[in-house]
Amino acid sequence: MRVHVAAIGRMKQGPERELASRYLERAVASGRxxxxxxxxxxxxxxxxxxxxxxxKAEEAKALRTALPDGIVVALDERGTTLGSEAFARRLARWRDDGRAGVSFVIGGADGLDPDFVAGAGLALSFSPLTWPHQLVRIMLAEQLYRATTILAGHPYHRD
Structure with missing residues (x-):
């Protein structure tokens, strides 16, 4: 199953982009x-x-036309919270159900359009706090990597 991250706004070069990239590179290696x-x-x-x-409406329209087929997960502070193991199990279930892919969508400064969030397969919250999109991307990348290590039985994740 293909994993895709869609983000409104561009992350500038720097330590935040490097950290997100590092976690995604690890996820690629352990996820394959x-x-x-x-x-x-x-x-x-x-x-x-x-x-x-x-x-938000314009951004949602652009996202709807550009996202690949598969599950859409909208990152939203009002969404469902999942622990790391439950997050990993959800990814595994989608994969095992034969889903083509999953797209994790990060909104811009104003967040995501409420209709877009309502139409997503899952609205996922990392916290009820508001986070800058750069940090959300890093946290998502880390959780994707963590999910692959949990599914692989690697001791990276500690109970």
Whole structure:
């Protein structure tokens, strides 16, 4: 199953981008034997609309047309919280069910359009706190790597 990260906004070169890339590279290596591939990132431009609702709607439209087939996971502070092991099991279940892929979607400064979140296969929250999209991307990349190590039975994850 292909794993895709879609993010509104561009992460600039620097330590944040390097850290996210490092975790995704590790996920690629440890995910391949598990049938998890890709771990690619696509960045989409932020809308220039004047109102936040209009910006979110434009960004959602761009995402809907560009995302590959598969499960859509919207990262949203009002979503479901999962522990690392439950997150890994969810990925494994989608893979085992024969899903083509999963796209994890990170909104821009205004977040994601509520209709987009409602239409996603899963709204996932890392916390009810608001996080900058750069940190969300790092946390997602780390959790994807952690999920591959959990599924592989690697001792990286500690109970």
């Amino acid at each position: 034997p598990l049938g998890l591939t890709g771990f690619d990132v696509a960045e989409y431009p932020e809308s220039r609309a004047a109102a936040a609702a209009a910006r």
